[in-house]
Amino acid sequence: MKNTTSILMAIGIAVAMITLSGASVAASETAATVPVKAPEFTPPNEADIPNNEFGKIVRQGKNIFDDTQNYAKQYVGNGMNCVNCHLASGRKANSAPLWGAYVRYPAYRAKNSKVNTYEQRIQGCFKYSMNGTAPAADSPEMIALVTYSYWMSSGAPVGAKLKGAGYPALPKPGITPDAGRGKTVYTESCQVCHGANGEGKKADGKSVFPPLWGSESFNWGAGMHRIDTAAAFIKANMPLAKGGTLNDQEAWDVATFIMSHERPQDPRFKNNVAQTKKEYHDENCKYGEKVNGKVLGDKH
Amino acid sequence: MKRILLAALTCIPMYAQAADAAKTLAAQGNKQGTTACQACHGEDGGGTAAAGFPRLAGLDSGYIQQQLMNFRSGKRSHDVMQPIAKALSKKEVTLIAAYYAALPVPAFAPEGGEAALLSKGEAIATVGDWDHEIPACFQCHGPGGRGMGASFPAITGQSAMYISSQIEAMKSGSRTNDPVGLMKSVADKLSAGQVEAVSAFLANQQSTNGNQQ
Numbered sequence: 194m195k196n197t198t199s200i201l202m203a204i205g206i207a208v209a210m211i212t213l214s215g216a217s218v219a220a221s222e223t224a225a226t227v228p229v230k231a232p233e234f235t236p237p238n239e240a241d242i243p244n245n246e247f248g249k250i251v252r253q254g255k256n257i258f259d260d261t262q263n264y265a266k267q268y269v270g271n272g273m274n275c276v277n278c279h280l281a282s283g284r285k286a287n288s289a290p291l292w293g294a295y296v297r298y299p300a301y302r303a304k305n306s307k308v309n310t311y312e313q314r315i316q317g318c319f320k321y322s323m324n325g326t327a328p329a330a331d332s333p334e335m336i337a338l339v340t341y342s343y344w345m346s347s348g349a350p351v352g353a354k355l356k357g358a359g360y361p362a363l364p365k366p367g368i369t370p371d372a373g374r375g376k377t378v379y380t381e382s383c384q385v386c387h388g389a390n391g392e393g394k395k396a397d398g399k400s401v402f403p404p405l406w407g408s409e410s411f412n413w414g415a416g417m418h419r420i421d422t423a424a425a426f427i428k429a430n431m432p433l434a435k436g437g438t439l440n441d442q443e444a445w446d447v448a449t450f451i452m453s454h455e456r457p458q459d460p461r462f463k464n465n466v467a468q469t470k471k472e473y474h475d476e477n478c479k480y481g482e483k484v485n486g487k488v489l490g491d492k493h
Numbered sequence: 494m495k496r497i498l499l500a501a502l503t504c505i506p507m508y509a510q511a512a513d514a515a516k517t518l519a520a521q522g523n524k525q526g527t528t529a530c531q532a533c534h535g536e537d538g539g540g541t542a543a544a545g546f547p548r549l550a551g552l553d554s555g556y557i558q559q560q561l562m563n564f565r566s567g568k569r570s571h572d573v574m575q576p577i578a579k580a581l582s583k584k585e586v587t588l589i590a591a592y593y594a595a596l597p598v599p600a601f602a603p604e605g606g607e608a609a610l611l612s613k614g615e616a617i618a619t620v621g622d623w624d625h626e627i628p629a630c631f632q633c634h635g636p637g638g639r640g641m642g643a644s645f646p647a648i649t650g651q652s653a654m655y656i657s658s659q660i661e662a663m664k665s666g667s668r669t670n671d672p673v674g675l676m677k678s679v680a681d682k683l684s685a686g687q688v689e690a691v692s693a694f695l696a697n698q699q700s701t702n703g704n705q706q
Contacts, residue, residue, distance in 0.1 A: 280623070281620075385673055394641060396639070397636055401633075401636070432673050434679055435673070
């Protein structure tokens with residue numbers, strides 16, 4: 194009896210911890226905690242990148258950021274570029290701009306339960322969003338990306354949660370988000386660019402519209418696979434240059450539809466989908482759930 | 494094997510016939526009121542820059558079809574093109590679209606312009622003006638503005654007059670056939686100076702559809 198009680202207690206604590214960590218991941222990824230009177234910041238103009246050695250590395254970083262497929266291809270395992278989730282070369286407010294993130298690191302991240310440097314944060318992007326391998330902290334690619342971020346944050350208050358950092362958190366709508374309704378939104382508003390099967394579109398072998406699901410998209414460990422994060426990004430930024438035109442319900446519905454498709458495995462995969470789901474996934478994602486008769490994340 | 498050969502043999506003359514019919518249509522029009530396409534769009538399909546008549550050669554066939562159908566329905570209004578499109582049969586629409594799509598993009602005389610204007614236009618085409626929620630043209634119209642399928646037409650190798658007239662048509666609502674209202678939202682945000690600059694830049698660029706000799 195005593196044993197059973199302690200096991201039950203242990204389970205209770207574990208569940209509470211997972212819930213807690215899930216909640217804080219959501220907060221850090223979607224900038225839910227940005228106060229109303231957050232300081233504003235405008236990044237410097239691209240034309241003001243200095244013409245010296247520093248400026249040369251800044252430009253290298255920008256090239257990697259805009260065309261990761263080409264300039265950092267050895268670290269990329271899918272069809273994505275950094276700029277797909279961080280619009281306008283990482284400058285755009287409410288699109289997880291680099292200047293919003295750079296001044297907030299080092300930071301504790303519940304995703305790996307430790308204080309992360311900015312380099313470690315970028316390594317996470319490569320591992321999950323780019324479904325690839327992380328460049329070493331002292332690799333030329335990492336140095337260029339950090340230098341680009343540093344330049345873009347010139348004059349920003351260190352440690353501040355700036356207005357426009359992250360994606361503006363979008364509260365769950367009144368009606369439970371639904372993939373079926375989301376499909377209609379997708380067909381009407383997204384498909385023209387991202388394709389009927391979420392495959393995106395290329396020209397001359399170069400990605401023009403990014404793939405949203407399937408083998409060329411981000412994996413099950415990327416922040417964007419979370420429905421709350423995707424809904425926040427979509428509401429603020431999609432369709433391109435028409436941010437804010439979908440209502441909250443449509444943004445959640447279409448995010449639910451997009452994230453109800455298969456994508457590359459979570460690199461943290463442990464033994465089986467059920468255990469991986471339990472350790473790393475919460476109610477804001479479809480990993481390990483049965484959709485159209487198949488368990489997402491399972492080998493088919 | 495016999496069947497395949499037979500199919501191949503019957504296909505070739507059919508294809509040739511279609512191409513001939515399209516060529517006649519382009520050169521002479523039909524007897525239902527469609528005038529010769531090339532009278533305005535040029536013998537090589539390169540358009541007439543000075544009059545703002547667009548290049549058709551090398552545009553996506555799905556895009557051309559869609560435009561002709563939209564002229565018929567009024568989603569795209571134009572005094573000259575609407576009656577011409579209405580006088581085409583659906584089959585002729587398909588034929589003529591395929592014909593122009595297969596033509597090589599003709600050599601294009603870059604229109605030139607002041608360096609400051611062109612570089613302002615280049616920035617809009619390649620970077621955008623995100624402070625005003627304006628994406629780069631090439632983000633949707635593809636690398637080099639050479640077009641992305643039926644939904645996003647080629648915008649380089651077109652005259653400044655044609656480009657600016659279309660942006661104005663989107664603004665005014667006389668052209669409403671852009672998917673998801675994407676171009677309308679961009680057109681509304683472009684200032685008069687930006688329209689002038691980006692049209693000048695695009696008209697100063699060569700384009701290709703891969704069919705060049």
